[in-house]
Amino acid sequence: MNKTTHRRAVYAGSFDPPTKGHLWMIQEAQPLFDELIVAIGINPEKNSTYSLSERKEMLQAITADFPNVTISSFENQYLVNYAQSVGADFIIRGIRTAFDYEYERSMRHINHDLQPNISTLFLMPPREYAEVSSTMVKGLVGPDNWTEIIRRYVPEAVYEKIIEDHIRTQKETK
Structure with a gap:
């Protein structure tokens, strides 16, 4: 019997904001799967700089070239259960x-206890x-020259959002 499987993975984080490191992870993981769900984990005890919709927009912009990547979010549940x-x-x-x-190794074991059929890929x-x-x-x-410094660490769409928000905040405080 020839069983066709759809390989789906979840890459989760706060993405507040998404960085070039996040984008690297997505670029590396997405060709390994039929679908990669990039999921924004909502932690109500954590004060986010960017709203959920802003983080989704930034992630959609930086993953637009990957047709097998979808952006989602989850709240009040363990990642493995999501x-x-x-x-x-x-x-x-x-x-x-x-x-x-050390942290991820421990979480991998806990996740396996909760959902043994889900594997963790590092x-x-x-x-x-x-x-x-x-x-x-x-x-x-x-600080001075911050715009050139952060440009090294975030994708262009995220950089533009940070600049836009900083300019708006400066206008609002004047």
Whole structure:
């Protein structure tokens, strides 16, 4: 019997804002699957800089060239249970540091306990993205020459959004 399977994976994060590291993960993961769901995890205890709709728009802009990538979101559920609810067989996670490895290794075991049919795939970004995080990018906004510095760390559509928001905020505070 020839059984055809649809390989679906979930790559989740806060994406507040999406970085070049996030885009690298998407670029590397998407050819491995028929469908890659990039899911924004909503944490009500975390104050986001960008709204859910803004993060979705930025992700849609930077993934427009990947027809097998869809943007989604989830709230108030474990990632592994969300993956199960959308029929994913894989969760994609990035490992940047030894701390990430230890945390993700533990989460992989917990996820397996909750949903044994979902596998976790780890990707290690190249050195130029290993230290990039959304928090770091947000912390760079403001001082002299910040626009050229953050341009190195975020995709062009995200860069334009950050600049637009900064200009609007400056006008509102004057």
